[in-house]
Amino acid sequence: MGTVAKALQLLTLFDRARPRIGLSELARLSGVNKATCHRLMSELQDFGLVEQLEGSREYRIGPAVLRLAVLRESTVPLREAALPVLQSIAHATGETTHMSAYAGGELITLAFAYSPAHGMKVMMEDADRLPLHATSSGHAVLAQLTDAERQGILGGALRRLTAETPTDRAALDARLAEVRRNGFAETVGTFEADVHSLAVPLFGQSGRCTGALAVAAPAARMTPDLRQTIQRHLTDGARRMTALAGGTLPADLAAIWQAAGWAGAEDGSRNDRAMETGGP
Amino acid sequence: MGTVAKALQLLTLFDRARPRIGLSELARLSGVNKATCHRLMSELQDFGLVEQLEGSREYRIGPAVLRLAVLRESTVPLREAALPVLQSIAHATGETTHMSAYAGGELITLAFAYSPAHGMKVMMEDADRLPLHATSSGHAVLAQLTDAERQGILGGALRRLTAETPTDRAALDARLAEVRRNGFAETVGTFEADVHSLAVPLFGQSGRCTGALAVAAPAARMTPDLRQTIQRHLTDGARRMTALAGGTLPADLAAIWQAAGWAGAEDGSRNDRAMETGGP
DNA sequence: TGTGATTGGTTCATTATTTGAACCATTGGT
DNA sequence: ACCAATGGTTCAAATAATGAACCAATCACA
The missing domain is CATH 1.10.10.10 (Winged helix-like DNA-binding domain superfamily/Winged helix DNA-binding domain)
Structure with missing residues (x-):
């Protein structure tokens, strides 16, 4: 080193x-x-x-x-650009929405938005770093990396944070395969007990995964309906934010989302966007 | 190195x-x-x-x-604490007010506040770093350092930024002596032409200088009256901000300010504070 | 008030890392 | 086709990093 x-x-x-x-x-x-x-x-x-x-x-x-941070934001105003998207998703889903960047082998929380819909919500202030193996955001990102990259990052032991945290490498790999199949990541209580979280990856210019977009809700509030709503808004949000960053969505992922009925922004077959625009 | x-x-x-x-x-x-x-x-x-x-x-x-920046602000919310002070000074003087921290041998701009009083004003967005030898803030800080520290920092050549920039070490030292005598620093056009700036140092716990507080105005607007007003508010602001940071003002400087009629916060002999409170 | 443990900090011979001239492979301009 | 940039790599030589042992000061507790 x-x-x-x-x-x-x-x-x-x-x-x-x-x-x-x-x-x-x-x-x-x-x-x-x-x-x-x-x-x-x-x-x-x-x-x-x-x-x-x-x-x-x-x-x-x-x-x-x-x-340095001011300089960063002045050259890459990602935070500022991302906030409206986060707010619209938080508003539409009623749950905490956050975005993180993959840098230095870890996920760092860049921005988040709350919904006023519920008194009890998942707070992000203290979660300035997200463990890759124990969060839906982490899974969403890990699923996009090459085997070599994953190996380099997950070299050490996987720290157990809750009873649900996947600490076995084989189990984690199985979950990542599932993430790739589904086109999104989902964890329940792996980072903090009773938190149900869904996440999708974000991409940079050459199609490299740069981070993740996620919604986290109390497990008790997660219904099939809400889950559906979150998935729709997450995929749409990921498209928008990847576009904002000048990135390109990998074709295979776009195909999976399309097949699942989460149509692209240009499609317009579902008119959900009206309820999103205009944050809290 | x-x-x-x-x-x-x-x-x-x-x-x-x-x-x-x-x-x-x-x-x-x-x-x-x-x-x-x-x-x-x-x-x-x-x-x-x-x-x-x-x-x-x-x-x-x-x-x-x-x-790192979020972590810094969450542990040392200086920016947040400083803004109201900056705004009150900007409002009271009608001119751009800014604060900078001395770190790594340079001054970095931490926060600033504008006044809506005038259309033409000194902008701080692009001045994320202030050259020590060419700004009033820099002079205010340099004057508080020991000879050895100054020597280490001003080792290289003093870059000429305008016709007024002091590039001669002896001339600069003479100005710093004056700064120490007056209890504040003043430059006219040394960093940018036609900018008149006044600054006072800020202090940390053990009386070490940690940065500077300054007001910058177009030279054409600087009248004896305005100069007086700025001095009053700067010294008062420096007392408040040093207090906010848990710092202590050196006794000699406090004495100079006292003698010049810029009474301490507890004094109350001049009732200027009413016009400060409540930012723009 | 003594005692032992812990703190931040320093020293210096040994060692491992950094260094940089020279070297590719690409790209962009004329 | 050419030249002059660019980003990136190599490897022997040189330099800087390293860490066990060592202070001095502080703290907790008897």
Whole structure:
């Protein structure tokens, strides 16, 4: 592993649940030697990517990331472009809708939208990263990767998060095959108990999978009807968002969606779009 | 220079004016060997900090920075906390107000607020980084650093941006001494022609300077009256924002401000605060 | 107040990684 | 057809990263 990768790996340890980390703990969590860890963090600090609390000397993410994020959004306004789509889906389905990007071997939550329809809803604030093996979004993305890529990412053990989390590689592969067949991913309680989630992949220019679009609902609310509605809006949303990003939907997936009755945007055979437009 | 620093240095080359950079140009701009450059960028790409355009193979900032930025704002909601202050100052002075953080040897623009008072105003969208030697914010910060720190940062040549830019180190030092004496920094046309700017430093917990707060106006609009108004609001704003960040104002600076008649927040001798509250 | 454990941080000989000139294969322009 | 770019790769030489052992300071607890 390169030195830079080792340094950046340290950044991945920071989390909503663990926003401040001391040097020793950082070394322990990463497996990197304490001295090395210290030097790497110092370099990150020089750049402003992390900063050190004056009292406890713990590290936390620094202000430099804000400049980069603003720059990113100014050059690739994906978030801004995606929000209306997310809102329309959340509104139409009555459930939490979110989008994530596949980067650095993990899924990072980019944007989400809630529906005011129900008091109880799936919240996304603390889910800034989605485990690939335990979420519908992750399955949707994994199903699109090559075997080699999957192997590289799922090399380690699959962490059990709930009783339903697939921790067996064979079982996961079987599920991914099913995902490919169906044209969408579905999980119930694999990431958090009682959460039922549906997801479809998003694509970039050359047809590479870049992320996922998903709807997550309390399992108790998931009826066949709602499931149908979500599938329709997800596939339509994925078409729109892939188009927004200048991407191209793979032909085989488009065919599956078509066959399932989730017609393309240009089709117009179902006039559902009226109820979508105009977010909450 | 460490390998990590070299990799991160590549990130600093990306800019509003130059959001996409090819490999050769990247190597040319950074002075790093092309092969090295390629390997470093690959490592950054693995992490999602940069991504490569599918067509031209140029690099641009990647989606991973968004996760980090959201995490940063969720742990240190400086931006959010600062905005009301910025808006109140912009409203009270009628001019563009902005805040920047000192990180990685440069000033990065964190937040800004405009006033609707005038059609012509100083815009901040493209000024995501402020040169330390050529801006009032930069002078405000530089004046607070130790000689050693300054030496490390201003080691290279001072780039001439306008006819007024101080490019002579001695001249700059003289200006900084003046800044320290006055308790605020002032530049006219050093960064962009015909822009008159005033700035004060912001501080962290142990009294270390963490950034600057500034107001920038078209030079033609700067009257003695407006200058006075800006100074009052800047010092008051700096007190508030330093307090928000849990910082402490150095005693000498507080004394200078006091002596100049810019009383502390608790003083209440001037009742200006009524006109500030309630942003645009 | 002593004691042991933990913290952040530093040192320096050993080691493994980074480095860069030279080298392809493509692309775009003249 | 040509030239000059581009992105990308190779491999011996050189350099920078590494980590066990070491401080000094702090903390918890008796």
